[in-house]
Amino acid sequence: MDNRRFSLEEFKALFPGQFESPEQLLREYRSFQAVFEHLDSTPVPELSGEQKAAIFRQSWQGRRQNRLPLRIRLGAFRRPAVTFAAGIVLGCTLMLAATSVRAGWSQPRKADLRVSVRPPGGDRTLIVEHAGGTQVYQGQLVDGLYPQIENPKIVIERTEQSPPKRVLYGTVNHGGIYVVWNL
């Protein structure tokens, strides 16, 4: 029995005031000493050299592989960040597209940029012409809207001189309804 491992003083500290007499205390203490004798008689089986080597090898490798879970954790953290960045990129793209459209509208009118959309087969229900910041609508649809006007056309034109307004205004001029917008 290794008394240093389980001394009488420690026994008394663990079981304070539980014994009626010193004899009973010593008897109980000896019974616990027997427990330790049994424990000492059953040593732990040792690891073999191969087991030790394998454990070391895998542990040492596992130290390096620890970075993978860290990456996964960071990936989870980064995922919203990437989403946020993608949102920023998407927003910038849309803003760029919107400003490009506005820039296109505000470009000086060029006669050679005139684009006419005419339905095939001579259908004149609605003819749309684009020229810089101006769009011209004419055809049978517009004729029906304004029967009292000969060859009516609707001209939507963006003004460049006036400050932005929230009110559209239009004029009738030689059969043309001019809507000037600058929102």
Next chain:
Amino acid sequence: MTRHDLMSDEALIEVVQRGDRDAATCLYHRHIDRIHRICYRIVLDSSQVPDCVQEVWTKVFQNLGRFQCERSFAAWLNAVAAHTAIDYYRRWKRQGSRVDLDEIGVESLASDERVDSRPLDDATIRRQIHQALEEVSVSQRTAFVLRYFEGMPLAEIARTLGCREGTVRTHLRRCLLALRARLTVQLNQ
């Protein structure tokens, strides 16, 4: 003997942190047997112990940077081993695993008559110790192992288990009573 064998644990740790495998090997072999004993006595299943020990050393190598020299490396290592073994045991139990006594080389007893008629052999004693340690909680068992097998002071055990010294004494008392009930009563029937 290599140059690493002459170095202290703390000096070795500095070298290991720079990725020196030989230094890590030296540190490992200094402490592997003790760590294995701690894990064995907490996990109580020899088939699970190597995995548990590997988990301990993986944590050690991963977290050497957190070791503070104000505490001895052995004490820090014991704490890592105890925590890892407790977690391993609980995880293993949650998975529905059952300790197979045959796997730890313990001869099962056919009946109580056999106990009475045969002299107490190591396998019988080991079985009774095993069952006694199974009866107590893993925290109580860990306190017992650290105190009486590794000689750790009560204060250090309390620090390791995150409880008060009075709780550690209670753990030790319950574990001792369970062991005595198994070893001195049943075996002496």
